[in-house]
Amino acid sequence: MSQEITQQDAKDLEGGEQLALPTRPRDLRSNLRVTIRGRSVRLRGIRRIPPGILGWLLVLGPGLIATSAGNDAGGIATYSSAGAKYGYDLIWVMVLITVSLAVVQEMCARLGAATGRGLLDLIRERFGVGWALFAVVVILVANGGVTISEFVGIGAAMELIGISKNIAIPLTAIFLWYLVVYGSYPNVEKIFLAMTIVFFAYPIAAFMGHPNWRDVAHGAFIPKLSWDSDYIFIVVGLMGTTITPYMQLFQQSSLVEKGVARRHYGPERVDAYFGSIFSNLMSIFMIIATAATLYVIRPRDIETAADAARALEPVVGSAASTLFGIGLLGASLLAGAVLPLATSFAICEAFGLPKGVSLDFRRARVFFGLFTALIVVGAAVALIPNIPLIQLLLWVQVLNGALLPIILIFILLLVNDRLIVGDLKNTRFYNVLGWGTFALITTAVVIMLGGQLLEHFGIHLFGG
């Protein structure tokens, strides 16, 4: 309402003139009818998440991407190995880990919304430079390992398509580096994401492999414990690849980037939960598909990417290798670019150093140095001749599993600090689940490492 210049009109305003609204076309739907100062008005200019399923769908994003990123080269290798060697016996681990993943991802999302800050940033401010440095080393080792596995995945995928890894890996490393530093990464990201759609063939392959669903259900809900070193190794690998430290970094940073404030956090939980369930369902289908095609013939170790690709044969027949290669390439390229970038960003954030691809090398030497080093080391290790590909990928996941408890402690301490998260502090229920996850993973890691250490002294803790 325009303010008038005469007293008469000022009186009109004070009297609460009914606002004239032009006749609306039918396609402009009403939004909210409210009564303000005794006058009923319909507000169409308000912007908020609509109620119901549409509202839930609109918040999906960071959580789904963060958890789906776990289904990368290392993830595929680990899930395929679990299915090919142990059939459906390890699905219970995935069921259990789904709850843990959902809880951990949700806590990170909550930390992001409550503070507007990244995980390493909070660790630095809450625990000081010493602990921040420790966390940085853990993240650097964990993410560095995963970056290596992504380049291993790129090499394996290229070889499935018929291109030598010795040519493909260096070229891809240069391409990814250039793309992030000078190119338009957000646009290319969509192509990488689209390439991973191939992995939707796994659920179809799982059904077309005609598994014994009773055995699947048994494997999912009746835990089978085996005192076998390989079994425990795979269990830790499954935990490490499913709840990877970079997922927590990514989840929290994405919430910050999305601009979610603490007062609007509620619906965002759904994203973290849905992302965890969806991504782990895909992982479970990978295990079922591999078990139904490879394990049923003969329990075996997965040695090469071609072995893993055979799980898709029931769906795509002889094209399995090529399609698997395309999917693996997309997943590896996606993570191979994001991971070094996110790691460098988080580390510079923790130390307050200039960061961001918009800066030049002189202003952000540490940022670009770290990013370049991660790509160079990742590509160089992946180029080592006769490297045991699948074993390397598995070891990286186990390393992630072993480092995960350290990151979990930081997350749990931060999310229980009322000075940091205020009212979004953990409830007792969340603490039970959070510390339960910590205990579960730590126990598995301690058993695995303890067993392997004792082996060196001639004490055989495990069978197998």
Place this chain on the structure above:
Amino acid sequence: MLLFSRIRSFALTDQKGRRAKLKDLAVGQLDCDYPQVTHLLFRHRRDHLECLPWRAVESIDLPTRQIKVKDIEASEVVPLEWRKKRVILGDIQDALILDLEHNRAARANDILLKEEDGKLLLSKVDTGLNAILRRISIGLYNRISDSTLHDWKQIEFLQGNPQAVKSGPSYQRQITQLPAGEISSLSSQLPYLHAAELLMLLPDPIAINTLEAMTKRRQLQVFEELDEERALCLLKIMAPDVAADLLGRVQTETMLRYLKLLPKVQSDRIVELLQYPEDTVGGIMTNDIVIAPMKLTVAEAREKLRERLKEPDFVYLIFVVENTKTKKQRGVIPLRDLITCDDEKTLEEIMDTRVPVLDAIKPADSAAHQVIESQLAALPVVAPGGKLLGAVTVDAAVLQVAPQSWGSQAPRIFS
């Protein structure tokens, strides 16, 4: 120069040979160039943190890493309220700070103190990697690089708590001297709670301009962290279209509460704008415009508009209506014409009647293009009967058609 990270590991000793471990240093007021250290914080025999005033210090012995005081037992237990009113150097170290000299957010990796006339003053902040290396090398690495040292005069320390502005210690407030656009750009480098605290520091007009220059997402995050009194204060003087945009995004209960608490005139303006979907002309128009009836003479209009022209953001066009009752749109007069025309002429005689008008419920995009192509500062928005509802300014039009990423950086000429 003394490094806080080193001093923090010093021991307190007194004349009777008693020792205590220094925990921290406190400064009183930050609203000066170099704040003075006022207290030493340490633990001695009691469970609680204890403090001694700085005047109790007799000397600082660097080689033996000792601070010699008269009597450690003369200490007092630090009450919680006491802490709230002071800044502890341990809180500044490792925290985010604003480097106003280079317009960037940085991290205080170390703090440098200087002794002057028996006082210890907070002098500089080291934001470089060297500071971290010094701290983790336990004295093995001692390099200090001048390029990463920043004078405390140019530093604004924020605690990440918007409410601290009211109840906590004082602030440097050098930031208030920067233009709103720069403050907004600086705040975009900060977490939203720090940005809200920053906004709380600013005088109302600068705070509003800073808020307007932020992205819509950040506006909402920051606005919701302000206390009700401050938020209401800003809403009262904010342009109605900006206020409507903001209130349209907050929680419904909050929006209704503010609409009830605001003065009726401002509340009505906001409610009117909120009735239009955001992708329509009504959604981007402002209704805070200057209106004059066409029968007024130029002299009368000038006289009556004098006070009015001080209030709205958009004063470059005077919208001429048939009369103030019907408010039928008749034409527009640029402010320059109103000032330069003969006093005796009526507004009807000098107004431009060929100005195209916009329909409030038509799509915003096409209207925005129409405004830009018209080469005018704004176009009037009218109801089907011709009643003037508001205007779409060229700023709003540019923002509507510009890429979303450009939004907050778009120059604002007329609002």
